[in-house]
Amino acid sequence: MRNNGRTSDELRTCLLEAGYNKYAEGSCLIQLGDTHVHVTASIDEKVPPFLRHSGSGWITAEYSMLPRSGHHRTQRDSQRGVNGRSVEIQRLIGRSLRAVVDLKKLGERTITIDCDVLRADGGTRTASITAAYIALRESVNWLLNKRLIKQDIIIEPIAAISVGLVGGNELLDLDYQEDSSAQADMNVIMTKSGKFVEIQGTAETMPFGVETLVKLLKLGKKGIDELITLQEESLSSLLTTK
DSSP: OOTTSOOTTOOOOEEEEETOSSSSSEEEEEEETTEEEEEEEEEESOOOGGGTTSSOOEEEEEEEEOTTSSSSOOOOHHHHOOOHHHHHHHHHHHHHHHTTBOHHHHOSOEEEEEEEEEEOSSOHHHHHHHHHHHHHHHHHHHHHHTTSOSSOOBOSOEEEEEEEEETTEEEESOOHHHHHTOSEEEEEEEETTSOEEEEEEEESSSOOOHHHHHHHHHHHHHHHHHHHHHHHHHHHHHHHHO
8 A cells, every 4th residue: 555545556536627717718627636737728720830831730738837836836937937847848748639639630720738737746747638638629629619620630539647666666646755756757648549659767766677667558558548538527527517
């Protein structure tokens, strides 16, 4: 048992509230244990200069942590300049979503995903991707309902989760305390059909072998399968209430 009572292959309690923001074309509030992220999707009828007259759309993301999302106040990115960590994470979110979208069918428009971390206890980037898929799905439904696109552009669902080696044990969904003491940690982004979009893994204290890698990836798949089921339930619940 872990310090929070979970088994090694157990997710933190996860709540996904689709349609959380009444103004955005798509939105989701994810609560994964004590990590809470508010995500919105906004649609603009334009694309970056490098895509003009290409007939293709674009999906991009922005990520930030509120000053008191953690134990100590941090400066806003707007005050301290370029934050390398935020830039790296928002690029990861954008890449992940673009991997499951047919951008040609989107047309020359941009979907911007905004991820704001309200409370951080490990796994903010993976929680952002999981919630971002819901916001993206809602925004595409909005385009379909407005008849701005003729076909669904989403190929399949996607989600993300962290795994790691802590105290010699392979664990799913690390919280901050576990992540900060891990011998190795990894972020796994995967589609519903079981295809990897990205794997970010690092040995923090000592190298790990193939056997450990395989166990971690299997744990990651288990967690992602569960998250995708929760995504579908949240989206279904939103449609039922409308």
